Amino acid sequence: MTALPIIVWFRESLRLSDHPALAAAAERGAPVICLYVFDEHSPGLRPLGGATRWWLAQSLRSLQTRLREIGNDLVLRCGAAATVVPAVARESNASAVFWNDVAQAPQRDVAKDVDEALAMLGIESNSFADDLLVDPLRLRGKDGRGPRVFTPFWKRLVALGDPPQTLPAPKSLTPVAGISGLSVEQLELEPTAPDWAGGLRETWQVGERAAQARLASFLETTVQTYVADRDRPDQDGTSRLSPHLRFGEISPRQVWHAARFAAAARPVTAGGIDKFMSELGWREFSRHLLHDRPDLATRNLQATFDAFPWRHDDAGLRAWQRGRTGYPIVDAGMRELWHTGTMHNRVRMVVASFLVKHLLIDWRHGERWFWDTLVDADAASNPASWQWVAGSGADAAPYFRVFNPVLQGEKFDPDGAYVRRWVGELAALPAPLIQRPWSATPVELASAGVTLDGNYPAPIVDHKMARERALAAYARARKG
Structure with a gap:
């Protein structure tokens, strides 16, 4: 007698290896239907931004290829998961549906609805821990809350020991014929008119194999200089794994x-690896925060900031978004973001500080822009990092820490290579001037082909004035 099929509902784990739900289904030996539901209909789910939609399309194609190599395929459907998953189960006469948990409030609610709908049909469901190193409940204090400061959080997590060993990818999966699905193109995830994704295609290799290759290369070479180079945007000094982690390709x-x-x-790499692991820890810390605070992207973690006197400045916001602030390191970062869908982490801090402290624009405007333009836009790390910079979040940087964009550029892009790459109009300026072009003489500007407020803007705000204004605003907010 032929065993009834099992559906593996792929959610945010777009890979075959170390996929607990897929491994459990394969172990049963029954035919397997690999299902992905593009869900913009379930309540509470945040719609993907443009850059993550593009990445998702490439990741789904990669997953399809991987599944076909082991004799299966990926069924794509669109709609509310609580409707679509049970519908596919009825169509296929499936005996069970397996999936990996996503430890976030909207996704947990969606999974609960799917589970209840399947139970009404008498269909087994099984979920598996996946997207975290440690269950948030294991790190609760006596007050029932998780740690709000990163260092003790990370120490407690590391003290728990290694997470479970990883699982191999199935060597084969018996398919189920006759289950219809959409093509990736029919999901309409990619831009067409205009097609602004050329820079993303130039920059990224997407999918599980690309993720594994990137990790291996990083651990073989880059990690040796990670401690020294990780803050240098002019160097290839980071892992660039964040979008792969975001989509569960690794x-x-x-x-x-x-x-x-x-x-x-x-052992020579131990220092770099320890530092790298702490960055993995920040991802985990952010996800634990989101587990406890589902409104992380919209509400200040520190209530003091609810009274903060943010400015309404459409012109300043547009200048920031377009990389036209007059501060070269800020403009380089914003242009890198638009072209590649990513930005060096040090520069992310600088541009975020500029928006919320130099311009006094609410951090939520920046978070939304990053959500739309980053290929690694993550529901936890993105708002947690913005709140950290703004001073309103957990373990936040003190508000009086206002990054000086000139000094940041001179320290971390000392030769101006990063600025020259992304702000081409300044490329001919010598290194001592490239982070502060307004200090050049008219002859020096003319020699470099730079016209302030012509082909490159003068600073839209004075640093000293902006810093004093920000500190005064913070003092007013603290007084309530």
């Missing part, structure tokens, strides 16, 4: 175990 457990193995095999 799991945090795979990163953890590969990094620990590399450190043991080559």
